[in-house]
Structures are given as C-alpha cells and as structure tokens.
Amino acid sequence: MANQKVSIVDIAKKSGVSITTVSRVLNGKADEYRISEKSQQKIKETARKLNYVPNQFAASLKSGKTNTIALIIPSLSNPFFAEIASEINAEVRNRGYITIIGDSDENPDSENEELMQMEARNIEGLVIAPCSQNWKTIKKLHERGRPIVCIDRYFEDLDIPYVSTNNYEGAVMATRHLIDNGHTQIACVQGLKDSVPNKLRIMGFRDAMIEAGSKEFNIVGDDFSVQNGYKEMKLLLQKRKRPTAIFTLSNTIAMGCMQALREENLKIPEDISIITFDDHPYLDYLATPLTCVTQPTREICRIAVKHLFFMMDNKEIKTKQLLLKPEIKYRKSVKVIR
Amino acid sequence: MANQKVSIVDIAKKSGVSITTVSRVLNGKADEYRISEKSQQKIKETARKLNYVPNQFAASLKSGKTNTIALIIPSLSNPFFAEIASEINAEVRNRGYITIIGDSDENPDSENEELMQMEARNIEGLVIAPCSQNWKTIKKLHERGRPIVCIDRYFEDLDIPYVSTNNYEGAVMATRHLIDNGHTQIACVQGLKDSVPNKLRIMGFRDAMIEAGSKEFNIVGDDFSVQNGYKEMKLLLQKRKRPTAIFTLSNTIAMGCMQALREENLKIPEDISIITFDDHPYLDYLATPLTCVTQPTREICRIAVKHLFFMMDNKEIKTKQLLLKPEIKYRKSVKVIR
DNA sequence: TTAATTAGCGCAAACGTTTGTTCTCAAAAT
DNA sequence: ATTTTGAGAACAAACGTTTGCGCTAATTAA
Numbered sequence: 247m248a249n250q251k252v253s254i255v256d257i258a259k260k261s262g263v264s265i266t267t268v269s270r271v272l273n274g275k276a277d278e279y280r281i282s283e284k285s286q287q288k289i290k291e292t293a294r295k296l297n298y299v300p301n302q303f304a305a306s307l308k309s310g311k312t313n314t315i316a317l318i319i320p321s322l323s324n325p326f327f328a329e330i331a332s333e334i335n336a337e338v339r340n341r342g343y344i345t346i347i348g349d350s351d352e353n354p355d356s357e358n359e360e361l362m363q364m365e366a367r368n369i370e371g372l373v374i375a376p377c378s379q380n381w382k383t384i385k386k387l388h389e390r391g392r393p394i395v396c397i398d399r400y401f402e403d404l405d406i407p408y409v410s411t412n413n414y415e416g417a418v419m420a421t422r423h424l425i426d427n428g429h430t431q432i433a434c435v436q437g438l439k440d441s442v443p444n445k446l447r448i449m450g451f452r453d454a455m456i457e458a459g460s461k462e463f464n465i466v467g468d469d470f471s472v473q474n475g476y477k478e479m480k481l482l483l484q485k486r487k488r489p490t491a492i493f494t495l496s497n498t499i500a501m502g503c504m505q506a507l508r509e510e511n512l513k514i515p516e517d518i519s520i521i522t523f524d525d526h527p528y529l530d531y532l533a534t535p536l537t538c539v540t541q542p543t544r545e546i547c548r549i550a551v552k553h554l555f556f557m558m559d560n561k562e563i564k565t566k567q568l569l570l571k572p573e574i575k576y577r578k579s580v581k582v583i584r
Numbered sequence: 585m586a587n588q589k590v591s592i593v594d595i596a597k598k599s600g601v602s603i604t605t606v607s608r609v610l611n612g613k614a615d616e617y618r619i620s621e622k623s624q625q626k627i628k629e630t631a632r633k634l635n636y637v638p639n640q641f642a643a644s645l646k647s648g649k650t651n652t653i654a655l656i657i658p659s660l661s662n663p664f665f666a667e668i669a670s671e672i673n674a675e676v677r678n679r680g681y682i683t684i685i686g687d688s689d690e691n692p693d694s695e696n697e698e699l700m701q702m703e704a705r706n707i708e709g710l711v712i713a714p715c716s717q718n719w720k721t722i723k724k725l726h727e728r729g730r731p732i733v734c735i736d737r738y739f740e741d742l743d744i745p746y747v748s749t750n751n752y753e754g755a756v757m758a759t760r761h762l763i764d765n766g767h768t769q770i771a772c773v774q775g776l777k778d779s780v781p782n783k784l785r786i787m788g789f790r791d792a793m794i795e796a797g798s799k800e801f802n803i804v805g806d807d808f809s810v811q812n813g814y815k816e817m818k819l820l821l822q823k824r825k826r827p828t829a830i831f832t833l834s835n836t837i838a839m840g841c842m843q844a845l846r847e848e849n850l851k852i853p854e855d856i857s858i859i860t861f862d863d864h865p866y867l868d869y870l871a872t873p874l875t876c877v878t879q880p881t882r883e884i885c886r887i888a889v890k891h892l893f894f895m896m897d898n899k900e901i902k903t904k905q906l907l908l909k910p911e912i913k914y915r916k917s918v919k920v921i922r
Numbered sequence: 923t924t925a926a927t928t929a930g931c932g933c934a935a936a937c938g939t940t941t942g943t944t945c946t947c948a949a950a951a952t
Numbered sequence: 953a954t955t956t957t958g959a960g961a962a963c964a965a966a967c968g969t970t971t972g973c974g975c976t977a978a979t980t981a982a
Contacts, residue, residue: 253938264962269940280959297724302704303641303650304938307967312641322670325663332660335687344701346684349673356677363682366640386635472865504869527810528866531842533873591968602932607970618929642968645937 252296260296261288268293272300306368315371315554316364318348318357320399324470324498326524326543327375330397333547334373341555343370352438352470354380361387371554375399379440393557397550399441400567407557407566409549411541413443416572417450417493420521420539423574424491425458428583429519432463433489435478435499437470447495447523464489467499475502483510490583491519497526500536515581525575535577542570590634598634599626606631610638644706653709653892654702656686656695658737662808662836664862664881665713668735671885672711679893681708690776690808692718699725709892713737717778731895735888737779738905745895745904747887749879751781754910755788755831758859758877761912762829763796766921767857770801771827773816773837775808782808785833785861802827805837813840821848828921829857835864838874853919863913873915880908 254272258265263285270279271289306312317334319327331347338345346367348360354377361383364372371393376384381401388394388406400408424432434451437444448465455463467478475494479502482489494500500522507514514520514534522529525540549568556563592610596603601623608617609627644650655672657665669685676683686702688695692715699721702710709731714722719739726732726744738746762770772789775782786803793801805816813832817840820827832838838860845852852858852872860867863878887906894901 251938255938265939266941266962266964267960269938270961273940279961282960285960297728299700299703301645301706301938303645303706304967305940307639307641307645307938307969308940310967322673323667325666328660328663328666328669331666331669331685332687335660335685336689339687344684344686346682347669347673348682349670349677351674362637365637368639368641390635501865501869508869526866527839528864528870531839531846531870532866533869533871589968593968603969604932604934604971605930608931611970617931620930623930639968642937643970645939645968646970648937 251301252298253301254298256296257289257292257298260292261285263289272298310368312368312370313343314367314369315343315345315373316348316360316367316369317345318350318360318364318372318374318376320350320352320375320377320470322347322349324496325526326497326541327398329543330375330547333544334551337547337551341551350377352377354378358383365392371395371558373397373550373554376401377441378438393554395550395554395557397546399443402442405566407553407563407568409546409553409568409570410443411546411572412569413446413572414450414453415569416523416539416541417447418454419572419574420493420523421451421454422458423537423580424493424519424521425454425460427491427519427580429491429580430458430460430462431487431489432460432491432493433482434463434465434493435467435475435482435495435503436465437467437474437495437499439468444495451493462487467495470496470498472498472502472505475499475504476506477502479503479506480510483507483512489518491521491580494520494522497522497524497529497536497538500524500538504532514579519580521574521580529575530577534579536579537577538575539572540575541572545570589639590636591639592636594634595627595630595636598630599623601627610636648706650706650708651681652684652705652707653681653711654684654686654705654707656688656698656702656710656712656714658688658690658713658715658808660685660687662834663864664835664879665736667881668713668885671882672889675885675889679889688715690715692716696721703730709733709896711735711888711892714739715779716776731892733888733892733895735884737781740780743904745891745901745906747884747891747906747908748781749884749910750907751784751910752788752791753907754861754877754879755785756792757910757912758831758861759789759792760796761875762831762857762859762918763792763798765829765857765918767829768796768798768800769825769827770798770829770831771820772801772803772831773805773813773820773833773841774803775805775812775833775837777806782833789831800825805833808834808836810836810840810843813837813842814844815840817841817844818848821845821850827856829859829918832858832860835860835862835867835874835876838862838876842870852917857918859912859918867913868915872917874917875915876913877910878913879910883908 254265254268258268268289271286276286335345350357357377373395375398394406396408398410467474522538525538529536553563592603592606596606606627609624614624673683686698695715711733713736732744734746736748805812860876863876867874891901
C-alpha cells in the first residue's frame with residue numbers, strides 16, 4: 247500500500263502535534279518532557295497505523311549513536327569462527343546493539359576494505375580477529391579512539407586490548423600429552439605463520455619438545471586450511487622416517503590430514519596419532535574421536551564484548567590483555583607407544 | 585590524533601573548493617562534471633591526508649542508496665546456515681554491496697525485531713530463511729516493495745520468490761534408498777513441523793513409504809536441533825519394535841541420534857542405518873561416514889543473490905520459485921538387510 | 923567585435939532525525 | 953490583580969551528504 251516511507255513528519259501531521267513531540271514520544275522520552283498521556287496514545291497509535299519504521303540513518307546522523315558494532319573474522323566457513331560469530335552476535339544483541347559481520351577471507355586488502363566500510367557506517371565498536379599482521383589500519387582506528395578488541399588473533403606490540411586463549415600453554419599441553427604417551431617423532435602442521443596464535447603455539451611445541459630432549463620434530467605448513475593439512479600430511483607420509491604423531495594447529499588442518507591419511511589407508515591412532523587445536527561437536531563422532539585442545543570460545547566472546555562495551559562507555563578496563571586457559575579433551579586419537 | 589571526524593567540508597576548505605566539487609570528485613563523477621585534473625588531485629590528496637572516511641549515513645540519507653542487503657537465518661551455529669552465510673556474504677560483496685547478518689535463533693519475535701532493525705537501516709534487499717510460518721511481517725515488507733528472496737525455507741502461498749532444494753524429491757530419494765536396501769521399519773526424525781522444507785520432506789517420506797507398501801513407519805520430533813535428535817532416538821530405542829533405519833531431516837538431528845546410539849552402544853549401520861538431510865565435510869570422517877541428501881547450497885545462494893539484485897534493479901525474474909535438485913551422497917551408514 | 927558555447931565550479935535545498943531553547947497557557951501563589 | 957510556576961508542546965538549528973540548477977570566465981564561432 248503505502249509505498250512512500252513514512253516519517254515522523256507524517257505522524258506529526260496526522261496527530262496534530264509537532265515532529266519534536268513525536269520524536270520524543272517514540273524515543274520513550276515522553277515523561278521526561280511531560281507529554282500528555284493523550285498525545286502519547288495518539289502518536290503511538292498513528293505510528294502503528296502508518297507502519298512507521300524509524301530511519302536509523304537520519305537518527306544516527308544527528309545523534310551520533312548507531313547502536314552498531316562490527317565483527318570481522320577471517321572466515322565464516324571455518325567452524326571455529328562461525329561459532330565466534332554466533333556467540334558475539336547473541337551477546338551484542340543482548341545489549342540492544344546490532345552486529346555487522348565482515349568476512350575478510352584471510353585477505354588483508356579485503357580486511358581493510360571491510361574496515362573502511364564499517365567505519366563509514368559509524369560503528370561504535372569493533373571486535374576483530376585480524377588476518378595476519380595487518381595492523382596498520384587497525385592501529386590508525388585505535389588511535390582515532392575507536393573502541394577495539396581483538397579476539398583469537400592479536401598484536402603483541404600494540405596497546406589494543408585482546409582476549410584469546412593461552413596458545414603457548416595449549417601447545418605445551420598438547421605436545422606433552424604426545425610425549426607422555428611415548429611419541430618422539432612428532433610433526434606439527436601449522437597455520438598462518440605470522441599470526442600470533444600460530445607463533446605462540448609453535449613456541450609451545452618447540453619448548454615442550456626441547457624440554458623433553460627430543461630433537462626429532464619438524465614443523466610444516468603455512469595456512470589454516472583443509473588443503474594445507476591435506477598437502478602437508480601427504481608430504482609427511484613420503485618421508486623416510488614417518489612421524490608417529492601429528493599436532494595440527496586447527497581443526498580445519500586436522501580435517502585435511504585425516505583425508506590424506508584415509509587415502510593412504512592409515513588408521514588413527516594405530517598408524518599415526520593426532521592431536522589438534524580447536525574443538526567441534528563433530529570431533530566426538532569421528533571414526534576416531536579426535537583428542538584436542540579446546541578453547542573457551544564462549545568465555546572469550548563474552549569477555550570481549552564486555553570489554554568492548556566498557557570501552558564504549560569510556561570506562562577503563564583493568565586487564566587489557568587476557569589469555570584464557572585452554573583444556574585438553576581426551577578422546578581416542580593418541581596411541582600409547584612402546 | 586585527529587579525533588574529530590573529518591567531513592567533506594574540511595576537505596573543501598583545505599583544498600579551496602566547494603563541498604559540491606569535493607563530493608563529485610570523491611564519488612568518481614569528476615569527469616561527468618568536468619572537474620579539472622588539478623582540482624581532482626588536490627582533493628584526493630587532502631582526503632587521504634586527513635584520513636577521510638565518508639559518512640554512509642549522511643550519504644544514504646540523501647541519496648537513498650545504502651548498498652546494503654540483509655541476510656536473516658535461523659541460526660549461525662548450524663553448519664548448514666553458516667555455510668549459507670558465508671556464501672551469500674561473498675556473493676554480495678562481489679557486487680559491491682555489504683551484508684548485514686541477523687540470527688533469529690528460530691524465534692519469530694527475534695526475527696521480527698531483526699527485520700525492523702534491518703528496515704530501519706534502509707536495506708535495499710533481503711535474503712531470508714524465515715523461521716516457521718512467521719509470514720506477516722515479511723509479507724508486509726514485500727507489499728511495500730522491498731525486494732525479498734527466501735532461501736531454504738519459504739512460503740508456498742505467498743508470491744515471494746524463493747530458491748530452495750526440491751525437498752520432496754530429496755526425501756523420496758532418501759527413503760527409496762533405505763527401502764531399496766531392504767528396510768521396512770523406518771523412522772523419520774523431523775525438524776520444525778510447520779516449516780515448508782520439513783513438510784515437504786515428510787510428504788516425500790510418506791509417499792515413498794506408501795508407494796513401497798510399507799505401513800510400518802513413524803515420524804517423530806519437532807525441532808532442527810541436536811537435542812531433538814538425541815531425545816527422539818532415545819525414545820525410539822525404547823520401542824518394542826525398533827526401527828532398522830532412521831531418516832533424519834537435518835545434520836544437527838543426525839548428530840543427536842548418533843550420540844544416543846553411541847550411548848546405547850549401537851553401531852551404525854550394523855545395528856541401525858541412518859540417512860540424513862544436509863551434507864557437511866565432517867560427515868565423511870565420522871566413525872561411519874554418513875550417507876546423506878546434499879543440497880546445492882552454493883548454487884542456491886548464487887541464484888538467490890542474483891534474483892535479489894534483479895529485483896533491486898526492477899527487472900522481472902522469469903522463475904520466481906526455484907527448486908534445485910538434491911543429490912544423494914552414498915557413504916557407509918546404510919546397511920543392506922536380508 | 924559580438925554572440926554562442928563550453929569548461930569549471932559553486933549555491934542552496936533537501937534527506938529524516940535529535941535536541942537545546944523558547945513559547946503559551948492555565949493554575950497556583952502572592 | 954498581578955506574578956510565579958509548571959505542564960505541555962513547538963521552533964529551528966544542526967548532522968554530513970547529494971544534486972538540480974545556475975553562474976562566471978574563457979574560448980570558439982560568426
């Protein structure tokens with residue numbers, strides 16, 4: 247019917263009051279400005295009848311409030327980040343805000359473009375799992391005063407708050423678990439080399455191996471993708487001396503490895519053991535349920551959003567850098583050797 | 585540094601031209617309005633130096649263009665919809681638009697609220713997998729001329745374009761597969777009863793069973809959730825006459841069933857066969873790789889976005905209702921009986 | 923030399939809100 | 953009878969853009 251958008255001007259006319267009054271009533275400031283019960287009724291009534299939908303853009307333009315925060319993640323198709331998106335979305339909605347989600351696809355250029363798009367939309371805050379070390383734009387935003395919190399990935403040298411998992415500790419735990427079970431030839435298939443979590447996991451892996459006096463390990467791979475896991479596993483299997491255990495740094499990588507192993511008709515954990523970073527409901531139902539290092543995703547999202555809103559309120563947050571404790575979920579993919 | 589947002593007014597002042605000229609240059613309309621090379625350079629230069637970020641809100645308020653479309657899905661944590669979100673997002677970005685994603689959580693009220701939020705943000709189009717039969721608001725939007733396309737779920741009686749899978753056919757295929765393998769006692773664990781895909785799948789199941797002369801089937805469940813799958817499987821296992829095969833209407837439901845089966849120490853497919861709707865990479869690596877009906881998700885998203893943009897361009901689309909062919913992916917979860 | 927054209931740009935009015943200030947009554951206080 | 957008060961509401965100026973139209977000076981045509 248009414249194809250033309252209706253504005254508060256229309257409502258004002260129809261109800262015989264000024265647009266000011268309409269605005270105030272519709273914003274719940276009626277009492278504050280003592281608008282009579284009668285006018286209020288009238289206004290709300292006509293608003294409903296005309297199917298009024300407020301124009302956020304106009305409102306935001308004037309007030310500066312957008313009630314919008316942005317979430318940028320490297321890949322929605324990665325279950326780990328999908329879960330994060332889901333959590334953040336819910337958490338933010340609870341506070342009466344809306345989330346706009348950007349998928350950078352692990353591409354710094356896309357990320358920057360997204361960032362600009364988001365800024366142009368006057369977001370009030372930003373939660374981001376930055377891809378690689380693309381810190382320039384983010385730093386600029388931060389310096390301009392935009393509230394930002396990093397999750398999962400972050401920048402060690404920047405003053406930007408983050409909340410993530412203690413990746414070092416997680417990697418140490420995983421590696422020790424392998425070692426405790428008698429493994430000495432362990433390979434690690436890593437993800438994006440210059441991402442902080444990856445670096446720390448590698449450090450943890452290394453340290454745990456060295457601590458155990460083991461020199462026979464190698465680190466391969468360069469991408470948090472299924473393909474990378476597949477490729478590197480294939481290559482590992484061609485070595486003269488095959489590793490007895492694999493530590494994969496994400497569940498996507500683990501999937502790739504599993505595919506490669508299946509193609510070679512190798513069984514987990516009989517032929518080769520696997521432990522991976524990241525949990526996922528499916529992991530429990532796999533041919534061999536995968537032992538993994540699980541991150542407190544939910545908690546991370548909760549805290550990240552909490553911190554973000556603190557910053558948006560100009561409150562100080564005490565601990566700007568937060569690393570949560572990972573846990574190992576013991577399943578069936580690690581064999582005891584010897 | 586510069587905490588105050590810079591506007592084209594600032595740029596105009598700095599470069600000694602009018603805001604009109606700045607606007608035109610920054611919008612790539614320089615040639616159309618014959619702005620001199622020199623001015624163009626100057627303007628672009630200062631814009632960059634001042635870190636100018638255009639204010640979409642102001643622009644949209646004036647021009648009506650927002651370059652934004654909305655995607656509303658029932659649950660981001662459901663892998664099926666996560667994939668959809670990922671695809672749509674990418675597809676839309678390719679066209680220079682941005683997607684804002686809403687998660688209705690299968691709740692009509694949330695969905696309506698989201699819808700209003702989105703409208704308030706002046707979206708130009710909407711892709712939605714509506715939860716249940718919450719058609720009122722959507723119909724209203726549609727009548728007001730907002731381009732809308734439904735995916736996965738849709739409304740049979742409404743004139744709103746949709747693209748989905750041929751759910752009936754998929755269900756028939758799945759059921760026949762079970763029957764062809766000798767199963768006669770088949771149970772179907774369904775999802776949301778009044779969602780169109782669910783209805784059609786149930787119809788397909790029924791028809792295929794009746795066609796085969798089989799009367800021994802029952803249909804249980806009422807929700808596309810893991811919990812529902814779990815609960816119903818547990819109940820089914822308590823019947824005096826256990827079904828020999830289960831047809832689950834989503835991968836989430838399948839997961840719940842698997843969990844219940846495991847708890848009862850039953851093996852797939854030795855003790856009970858399963859076929860499910862929806863594919864997922866993980867399904868291939870499960871203890872028993874799950875045979876499934878796979879939907880052409882990617883294609884669905886592609887076409888949906890294509891249609892949406894057609895509508896946004898006021899072009900007519902030939903086939904407003906589109907059902908794509910599903911396929912069966914044969915894996916290992918269906919046993920041949922007798 | 924004058925008229926017509928064109929290159930290059932600016933004016934100012936929107937867009938739909940929000941909000942600080944001001945106005946108008948009528949009732950209460952003096 | 954006048955002033956004060958308070959309830960109820962309206963004015964009008966923003967917010968940062970876009971855009972139809974109009975203006976000037978220089979160039980070209982006549």
